[in-house]
Amino acid sequence: MSKLIELRGITKSYDGEKILDSIDLYIRDKEFVTLLGPSGCGKTTTLRIIGGFETPDEGDVLFDGVRINDLPPYKRQVNTVFQKYALFPHLNVFENVAFALRLKKLPEDEIVRRVKEMLEMVSLKGFERKNVNLLSGGQQQRVAIARALINRPRVLLLDEPLGALDLKLRKDMQIELKKIQKATGITFIYVTHDQEEALSMSDTIVVMMNGVIQQIGTPTDIYNEPKNAFVADFIGESNIIDGVMLEDRRVSFSGHVFDCLDTGFDSKEPVDVVVRPEDVDVVPLDRGMLRGTVTGVTFKGDYYEIIVDVCDFKWMIETSDFVGEGTEIGLYVEPDAIHVMKKSEFSGQFGDYSTFSDEMDNLSNPDAVDGEEDTAGDE
Amino acid sequence: MxxxxxxxxxxxxxxxxxxxxxxxxxxxxxxxxxxFTKEGGGFSFENFTNLFQAIYVSTFVRSLCYALIATVICLLLAYPLAYILAKLGEGRQSLMITLLMLPMWINFIIRTNSLISIVHILGFFGTPVSVILGMVYNYLPYMILPIYTVLSKIDRRYLEASMDLGCTPLQTILKVVLPLSISGVISGITMVFVPSVSTFYISTALGGNKTTLIGDMIESRFLGSSGAINYYMGAMLSLILMILIFISMWVMNRFSDEKDGGVIV
Structure with missing residues (x-):
């Protein structure tokens, strides 16, 4: 697969504030790439630069090897599904979808045929004459996708396209989008702040923060081998503990020396150690590598989420057996459950559950909580 | 309750x-x-039949034509201006709006009178051109403001979507901006056409006796020299003018309704 789009050293500032800091990225043909990060990380600006709505201060945008920095949006083989759809309110569903074809002055019967085809693909057959302002969010979303795809672009840009939908519809649309991408063979560049969405849909995830790409990789790479504390924390739950690399495959943290699989560090190098909550086994005290006291238990349906105090560091652990608050337990960690990372600017900012509570979770991520309530209601 | x-x-x-x-x-x-009362009293169609005298018919036609021309000129001038205004930065926008409004704070009579000297210098005083110029000058802001208001509220995303789908900047204006601003255009047309068609002072001040408008006629029937005073004919003229305005408003609204209707159905 060849490089279809390439960004080289892209830098962009607004009012003296650096939004993007020398972004290097290439996107292969027919790939589903997700730009993932919290709001303000520069992911939307990156997308807008590819779409032609912003020009980079420095660096080059290449399309099929040709520099397109100054090519206006209407000359690019790229179409966009906008964040709040931006359907033309003065046109009905049919005319919105037909918009790009009408510009090309195609014969009427071809326009009708292609619009019908497209509406069928997004399951909106029979909606041709409907007023777009009267459609539901999910329907508007589908019209926006149909409108952007009808031009048969090489690349489709999607700017948080599912952000306004409720959880159940969002899940359905994720599957549908992936299906559409496979069926059409169009390269998708998808922007989201929802890590679950990114993990389940993408071929490649680009994690961004503070205008810098933190990591590029497949969903499994990103999840299993995060490069720094920010990525580890942003993608799923992580316990991130200060450790010291003793030698290859030997790391010490929380007062214990562990076997691990990581190599390539200096001897005695301080590191961040990541252990995912689902990778820690709760065992009797005598068999534990670490021992700790349970300080909180939350029932999550198919598992319990417990907070365990180990040497004044609060771990989050997922376990299927109930453990009461105040119990002393042993913890067992397999070598392949340990992931060692170099220290970074994010060290010490993430991965400690001492302030963790359900309320905090709600504050920082209202969507997830709404979603959980929704699913509970359905069942 | x-x-x-x-x-x-x-x-x-x-x-x-x-x-x-x-x-x-x-x-x-x-x-x-x-x-519908004749001079001296009593119900009569006399005023109505009098309407068909050449003097009245030609004055009505002239009034409508002048108002129409002034409205079209206002629209052609106002739309690009409103568009440019709406694209300016926030601070400069309000400054420009204030500059546009400034003449409207000056009394209408003074504004029109000062135009007399200008038209004299330019050498077309007393012609239809000077009357139409007077209308355009006086009513242009009423065309700019509603269009500007609508244009400045158009979401940028629509313009981006249009460019994204292949519109050049000019096509974007024609296919997206114009249709989305039609309500501003309609109210602008209304706000210019209605006062233009019924004006009397502009034509008196700037035109000669060949440019008498229906407004002038109505004025002289009520306030003119004793020979010209005729409340009955004046009332009939007002009535017809009112009906004409109603008809043109109705046509205009039908036009804008149809645009919406065509989209919905």
Whole structure:
């Protein structure tokens, strides 16, 4: 697969504030790439630069090897599904979808045929004459996708396209989008702040923060081998503990020396150690590598989420057996459950559950909580 | 409860009702009464048949033509100006709007009179051109403001979507901006056409006796020299003018409705 789009050293500032800091990225043909990060990380600006709505201060945008920095949006083989759809309110569903074809002055019967085809693909057959302002969010979303795809672009840009939908519809649309991408063979560049969405849909995830790409990789790479504390924390739950690399495959943290699989560090190098909550086994005290006291238990349906105090560091652990608050337990960690990372600017900012509570979770991520309530209601 | 509430509602509406009856309905009835009364009293169609005299017909036609031309010129001038205004930065926008409004704070009579000297210098005083210029000059802001208001509210995302789908900047204006601003255009046309078609001072001040408009005729029937005073004919002229304006408004609204309707159905 060849490089279809390439960004080289892209830098962009607004009012003296650096939004993007020398972004290097290439996107292969027919790939589903997700730009993932919290709001303000520069992911939307990156997308807008590819779409032609912003020009980079420095660096080059290449399309099929040709520099397109100054090519206006209407000359690019790229179409966009906008964040709040931006359907033309003065046109009905049919005319919105037909918009790009009408510009090309195609014969009427071809326009009708292609619009019908497209509406069928997004399951909106029979909606041709409907007023777009009267459609539901999910329907508007589908019209926006149909409108952007009808031009048969090489690349489709999607700017948080599912952000306004409720959880159940969002899940359905994720599957549908992936299906559409496979069926059409169009390269998708998808922007989201929802890590679950990114993990389940993408071929490649680009994690961004503070205008810098933190990591590029497949969903499994990103999840299993995060490069720094920010990525580890942003993608799923992580316990991130200060450790010291003793030698290859030997790391010490929380007062214990562990076997691990990581190599390539200096001897005695301080590191961040990541252990995912689902990778820690709760065992009797005598068999534990670490021992700790349970300080909180939350029932999550198919598992319990417990907070365990180990040497004044609060771990989050997922376990299927109930453990009461105040119990002393042993913890067992397999070598392949340990992931060692170099220290970074994010060290010490993430991965400690001492302030963790359900309320905090709600504050920082209202969507997830709404979603959980929704699913509970359905069942 | 329900009854009491509707009683309260009618009480609160009462001042408006009194106002409407006193100052809108009653004068209308007077106009109607006078229009169908002959000099010296008694019901008559005389005023109506008099309308078909050449002098009245030509004046009506002239008024409509001048107002139409002035409206079209205003629209052609105002739309690009409003578009540029809406694209300016926030601070400069309000400065430009203030500059546009500034002439409107000066008395209408003074504005028109100062135009007299300018037209004299330019050498076309007393011609239809000077009357139309007077209309355009006086009513242009009423065209700019509603269009500007609508344009400045158009979401940028629509323009981006249009460019994204292949529109050049010019095509974006024609296919997206223009249709989305049609309501501003309609109200601008209304706000320029109605005062233009019924104006009397502009034509008196800037035109010669060949540019008499229907407004001038009505004025002279009510306030002119003793020979010209004829309340009955004046009332008939007002009535017809009113009906003409109603018809043009109706056509205009139908036009804008149809645009929406075509989209929905």
């Amino acid at each position: 329900n009854k009491k509430r509707s009683f309260l509602q009618s009480i609160s509406a009462a001042p408006h009702m009194v106002w409407a009856v006193l100052f809108i309905v009653t004068p209308m009835l007077f106009v109607l009464y006078y229009a």
